[in-house]
Amino acid sequence: MMLGLLLARAGVRVTVLEKHDDFLRDFRGDTVHASTLTLLDELGLGERFSAMPHRVVQRMQVPLQSSTSLVVDLGLLPGPHRHIAMVPQWHLLDLLAEAGRREPSFTLRMGVEVTGLLREHGRVVGVRYRDAGGSDGGLHAAVTVACDGRTSAVRAASGLRVREFGVPLDIWWFRLPRRDVDPQGFAVRVGDGALLAMIDRGSYFQVGYQIRKGSDARLRAEGIEAFHRRIAALAPEFADRIGAVRSWDDVKLLAVRLDRLPRWFNPGLLCLGDAAHAMSPVGGVGINLAIQDAVAAARYLAAPLRRGDVRLGDLARVQVRRWAPTFLTQSLQQLAHRAVIQPVLAGELGQGGTGPRRPSRLARLLRRFPRLQAIPAYMVAIGVLPEHAPSFARRSGSS
Ligand SMILES: Cc1cc2nc3c(=O)[nH]c(=O)nc-3n(C[C@H](O)[C@H](O)[C@H](O)COP(=O)(O)OP(=O)(O)OC[C@H]3O[C@@H](n4cnc5c(N)ncnc54)[C@H](O)[C@@H]3O)c2cc1C
Missing domain, CATH: 3.50.50.60 (FAD/NAD(P)-binding domain)
Structure with a gap:
């Protein structure tokens, strides 16, 4: 463009x-x-x-x-x-x-x-x-x-x-509701084996969650509840709204290259x-x-x-x-x-x-x-x- x-x-x-x-x-x-x-x-x-x-x-x-x-x-x-x-x-x-x-x-x-x-x-x-x-x-x-x-x-x-x-990562890409008191702009959380990047888009966060390259199918097989627990462990402030991600259809895989x-x-x-x-x-x-x-x-x-x-x-x-x-x-x-x-x-x-x-x-x-x-x-x-x-x-x- x-x-x-x-x-x-x-x-x-x-x-x-x-x-x-x-x-x-x-x-x-x-x-x-x-x-x-x-x-x-x-x-x-x-x-x-x-x-x-x-x-x-x-x-x-x-x-x-x-x-x-x-x-x-x-x-x-x-x-x-x-x-x-x-x-x-x-x-x-x-x-x-x-x-x-x-x-x-x-x-x-x-x-x-x-x-x-x-x-x-x-x-x-x-x-x-x-x-x-x-x-x-x-x-x-x-x-x-x-x-x-x-x-x-x-x-x-x-x-x-x-x-x-070669790249070590792929990204899960999903949205979470954002409240006025939440961080603005861009924020990162790092925890055990995971990194979460949050992009503030006003009423919601666009979230990128880093996973090991090629691990998408295995992690999805663990179920959406395991995903909820993973995110809540990394960003406890989202524990009460992670349910907004209802199914794997809400989580897109972005293959990194x-x-x-x-x-x-x-x-x-x-x-x-x-x-x-x-x-x-x-x-x-x-x-x-x-x-x-x-x-x-x-x-x-x-x-x-x-x-x-x-x-x-x-x-x-x-x-x-x-x-x-x-x-x-x-x-x-x-x-x-x-x-x-x-x-x-x-x-x-x-x-x-x-x-x-x-x-x-x-x-x-x-x-x-x-x-x-x-x-x-x-x-x-x-x-x-x-x-x-x-x-x-x-x-x-x-x-
Ligand atoms: C998960 C992820 C997050 C990223 N986040 C960032 C970030 O925050 N900041 C940053 O700077 N970079 C980021 N990047 C990298 C960035 O997205 C790319 O480097 C950048 O978008 C490249 O721009 P582009 O115009 O070359 O291609 P794209 O932005 O991919 O644009 C390609 C365009 O071509 C269109 N198109 C595709 N195929 C066809 C076709 N056959 N006919 C007609 N149109 C077609 C597409 O619809 C699209 O509009 C990220 C990458 C990934 C994977």
Whole structure:
């Protein structure tokens, strides 16, 4: 959606296909990072974003070995936005879609699912799709961009090679009622072998509960009462409302994956966001990375698209620009899987943990030099090599 908006502002004819009829998908993360907030300002959408109901996260606490925690203090960030905004992602997408519709060359088609690629002489020249009425069709394009997430049908059809990295976790995703006295924004609970992340969405919490990769079927077989007990043990304040999760139908399994394409493009085709590099939820940085990819792609592709002459080298430049941020961010996620997630799943971290009690080297370092907390804050809220709106996409606040 971000790429569609930026290209349309450059005067490029662009069609965004979204397989669902609306953006109301629970699975989307809620984070709008400091660098994305700056980008929205540059696009003239900052005021409209601020007017939407949202929560603000200024501090995060990440459990480390030895029952210490890493405090990520976003107040140490440079720039105008020293926080992460929490807003259900459908509101952000609606905002971008509305801005896109103001551009004459922008088309958004909802309920249209891409089912395959159109090829001519070895080059991708568009997509095959099925629309909401069940009719099949084809759409030709100078460039097809796969932005269809971590189970991308487009990249599967492309034949591009995928490099998979193992992950230790999957997520159970469910809702619990929220009361006014409950914590706001984002909160984490860590206990014996479990981690629970709570996203405040006003009247309810969207809850992510981390389980061992591949353990979903076995845990479901224990029954919904065992699930209730598990959550109540970790967050006793929810014991009186966990019954709101009536059956396993209310608990969705989100399969986590971490992978990357060694090459993000083929003639006529470019993969971005999770379609190029599926992100783990750890650190909540995947949305930001996908948005930054889109900005880089718009910058490098707008002129060749306007000229009607997009070469393989133009697509390659996007990957070259975004490869280092992707590699570094995914490497940090892998480190966090080893240093935090695996010990949590093994019951070594948290209130009831049995793990080492000696403060980790990282915890000792951060305690000694608190200003170093600015590094994780920067990595989470701004990210490596943040992108800024190209001049053709910039608008004043009132536009
Ligand atoms: C459990 C979990 C929690 C997460 N929480 C966070 C978080 O809090 N913060 C964060 O930054 N990251 C989070 N992430 C990572 C984040 O979700 C992704 O990195 C990010 O959404 C990638 O954005 P994207 O635009 O590439 O793909 P997506 O957000 O997955 O968007 C893909 C879009 O393509 C559409 N689509 C799919 N297939 C087709 C098709 N065939 N035809 C047409 N449309 C199609 C989908 O409906 C969807 O709208 C989380 C990941 C998981 C697994």
